[in-house]
Amino acid sequence: MINDLAEKILRSEKAAIARGISLVENESPQASVLLKKLYKNTGRAYLVGITGPPGAGKSTITNSLTKLLRAKGHTVGVIAVDPTSPFTGGALLGDRIRMQDSGTDEEVFIRSMATRGSLGGLSRKAKEACEILDASGKEFIIIETVGVGQSELDIAQTADTTIVVLVPESGDAVQTMKAGLMEIGDIFVINKSDREGSEALGIALRTMLHLKMTRESDRETPVVKTVASRGKGIDELLDLILRHKDYLAQKGKLESKRRENLLKQINELVNHRLEHKFWTAEKKSQLDEKIALISGREITPYDFVDGLFTDK
Amino acid sequence: MINDLAEKILRSEKAAIARGISLVENESPQASVLLKKLYKNTGRAYLVGITGPPGAGKSTITNSLTKLLRAKGHTVGVIAVDPTSPFTGGALLGDRIRMQDSGTDEEVFIRSMATRGSLGGLSRKAKEACEILDASGKEFIIIETVGVGQSELDIAQTADTTIVVLVPESGDAVQTMKAGLMEIGDIFVINKSDREGSEALGIALRTMLHLKMTRESDRETPVVKTVASRGKGIDELLDLILRHKDYLAQKGKLESKRRENLLKQINELVNHRLEHKFWTAEKKSQLDEKIALISGREITPYDFVDGLFTDK
Numbered sequence: 145m146i147n148d149l150a151e152k153i154l155r156s157e158k159a160a161i162a163r164g165i166s167l168v169e170n171e172s173p174q175a176s177v178l179l180k181k182l183y184k185n186t187g188r189a190y191l192v193g194i195t196g197p198p199g200a201g202k203s204t205i206t207n208s209l210t211k212l213l214r215a216k217g218h219t220v221g222v223i224a225v226d227p228t229s230p231f232t233g234g235a236l237l238g239d240r241i242r243m244q245d246s247g248t249d250e251e252v253f254i255r256s257m258a259t260r261g262s263l264g265g266l267s268r269k270a271k272e273a274c275e276i277l278d279a280s281g282k283e284f285i286i287i288e289t290v291g292v293g294q295s296e297l298d299i300a301q302t303a304d305t306t307i308v309v310l311v312p313e314s315g316d317a318v319q320t321m322k323a324g325l326m327e328i329g330d331i332f333v334i335n336k337s338d339r340e341g342s343e344a345l346g347i348a349l350r351t352m353l354h355l356k357m358t359r360e361s362d363r364e365t366p367v368v369k370t371v372a373s374r375g376k377g378i379d380e381l382l383d384l385i386l387r388h389k390d391y392l393a394q395k396g397k398l399e400s401k402r403r404e405n406l407l408k409q410i411n412e413l414v415n416h417r418l419e420h421k422f423w424t425a426e427k428k429s430q431l432d433e434k435i436a437l438i439s440g441r442e443i444t445p446y447d448f449v450d451g452l453f454t455d456k
Numbered sequence: 457m458i459n460d461l462a463e464k465i466l467r468s469e470k471a472a473i474a475r476g477i478s479l480v481e482n483e484s485p486q487a488s489v490l491l492k493k494l495y496k497n498t499g500r501a502y503l504v505g506i507t508g509p510p511g512a513g514k515s516t517i518t519n520s521l522t523k524l525l526r527a528k529g530h531t532v533g534v535i536a537v538d539p540t541s542p543f544t545g546g547a548l549l550g551d552r553i554r555m556q557d558s559g560t561d562e563e564v565f566i567r568s569m570a571t572r573g574s575l576g577g578l579s580r581k582a583k584e585a586c587e588i589l590d591a592s593g594k595e596f597i598i599i600e601t602v603g604v605g606q607s608e609l610d611i612a613q614t615a616d617t618t619i620v621v622l623v624p625e626s627g628d629a630v631q632t633m634k635a636g637l638m639e640i641g642d643i644f645v646i647n648k649s650d651r652e653g654s655e656a657l658g659i660a661l662r663t664m665l666h667l668k669m670t671r672e673s674d675r676e677t678p679v680v681k682t683v684a685s686r687g688k689g690i691d692e693l694l695d696l697i698l699r700h701k702d703y704l705a706q707k708g709k710l711e712s713k714r715r716e717n718l719l720k721q722i723n724e725l726v727n728h729r730l731e732h733k734f735w736t737a738e739k740k741s742q743l744d745e746k747i748a749l750i751s752g753r754e755i756t757p758y759d760f761v762d763g764l765f766t767d768k
Contacts, residue, residue, distance in 0.1 A: 176758045179756070180756045183753060183756035183757075183758070184753045184756075186753065197510060198509060313625040399751070402751065403747065403751050406751060407747070410750075410760065410761060413757060414731070414734060414735075414761055415727060415731055417761065417765060418730040418731065418734055419723075419727055421765075422730055423726075431719075431722065435719065438718060438722075439715050441495060441498065441499060444491070444492045445718065445721055445722050445725060446488045446491055447492060449722060449725045449729065453729060
């Protein structure tokens with residue numbers, strides 16, 4: 145059954161890709177069987193991460209970029225890391241569902257993944273979902289994140305090119321720096337650039353970028369203005385992505401970047417497995433027994449954890 | 457030496473508190489010795505979490521609230537979870553340093569903690585820093601986070617009362633919901649409420665709050681307007697915090713909330729320890745040996761990790 149699924153994914157069948165990602169998302173034991181089978185067919189897709197504060201228009205940028213890539217004949221996969229809706233338990237898909245449904249385009253695959261629940265798990269699962277899209281032959285994979293916290297930054301950084309989307313009203317440049325966005329962007333987008341404050345944000349950004357706060361010191365980090373809702377500036381953005389792709393390839397940096405991400409991925413796999421193995425029924429019942437004493441401050445959590453490790 | 461430090465912390469000596477938090481931050485082996493000693497003196501402080509998008513004025517709210525609490529005779533501790541500055545390697549303290557330095561007030565302790573590096577570690581360390589402040593006798597501890605990602609949300613949620621700060625320009629209410637903020641707020645603040653759009657944001661927020669998306673279904677989640685830079689609305693905010701405190705106490709919810717946080721803390725301690733134990737020199741060298749083969753897709757990371765667990 146997994147062999148069959150893997151073959152269908154390699155043939156880029158949409159339903160199979162969706163099922164594969166669901167296995168990953170639900171932490172099915174079959175997920176790792178599938179991922180092992182697909183792994184040798186991965187590494188060919190180019191990963192683009194899109195992050196920035198809520199309301200900056202990341203989904204609109206993602207949609208416009210996807211359309212442009214399709215227009216140029218490229219196959220595209222999109223993983224949108226969305227928080228779970230409190231109403232439905234599903235992801236807040238918004239216009240994404242509409243985009244997905246309206247298109248019968250076989251060469252685009254769009255999927256939202258929820259953040260609720262496991263924190264570390266999300267980053268791991270998002271990467272595994274990218275592997276499935278990669279194996280399916282998508283040439284470009286866009287990973288879009290909703291928040292601007294550490295976990296989202298981590299996900300955005302697993303991309304080959306990371307795009308930070310800002311808007312004039314997202315506050316001054318210092319706030320952007322505070323949120324940790326300055327350091328991770330390979331390309332900065334000032335979206336909704338027809339609004340007031342876009343000039344000032346552009347100047348502040350460029351000033352900060354000149355201070356060499358970015359990953360690559362031998363490269364000028366570009367800033368591009370867009371009005372994504374009207375498709376303005378998207379051509380230029382794609383051009384900048386492709387130039388960054390060439391830059392990484394020429395400098396041999398793509399390989400080192402991917403190796404670093406692989407190390408992180410291995411670490412996440414290990415942590416997940418360790419946690420799962422550690423909490424035996426016996427240890428869980430010890431916790432149940434002692435939690436009242438720890439709450440009552442008769443036992444410290446530190447001593448309790450010491451005990452879990454020495455008992456064996 | 458740790459005995460001495462613990463006693464000084466219990467006497468609320470600033471230098472000792474600072475040293476204790478540094479031990480925690482640097483993951484010194486002495487940190488757990490200290491925390492074990494202090495634990496029975498914790499649980500008395502009331503924890504207030506402040507979160508929201510970058511630029512919403514969280515630091516200003518924290519500062520105003522601290523001043524007001526002091527004016528009312530309460531002792532206060534502040535942990536600001538800040539990203540590390542790319543320039544100095546230290547935390548971006550901003551006006552916080554000034555506030556700290558200008559005051560010789562012995563009853564306030566303010567500390568920034570950096571997010572760079574360990575993701576899970578930050579949440580654990582922030583809580584441990586709160587334990588030190590708690591043991592030192594601070595009646596109120598404010599935990600302020602900079603980002604709005606999952607890890608920051610987790611930290612903000614370890615508080616007894618979680619305040620979500622928004623500004624009219626932080627985008628529409630749907631964006632707030634998307635960022636996961638709606639569900640975690642016990643109190644919502646519309647800061648910079650003298651700006652355009654504050655009415656609309658207030659209406660949207662209240663509408664969404666009526667849909668019962670919050671943690672407590674038997675309580676109306678309040679929305680308060682502030683202009684923190686001018687101290688406007690801070691009295692009302694404190695009043696709402698104290699009312700929420702009473703509510704939790706009356707309903708017996710404070711205890712259950714804290715027990716839940718304790719379980720999370722134990723989990724974090726376990727994960728940290730497991731990871732540390734797992735990566736022996738031998739396993740690290742196995743990784744070094746095989747990483748090129750994994751990068752080259754001759755071995756999958758999944759099979760490699762399987763191997764690390766079966767070898768023993």
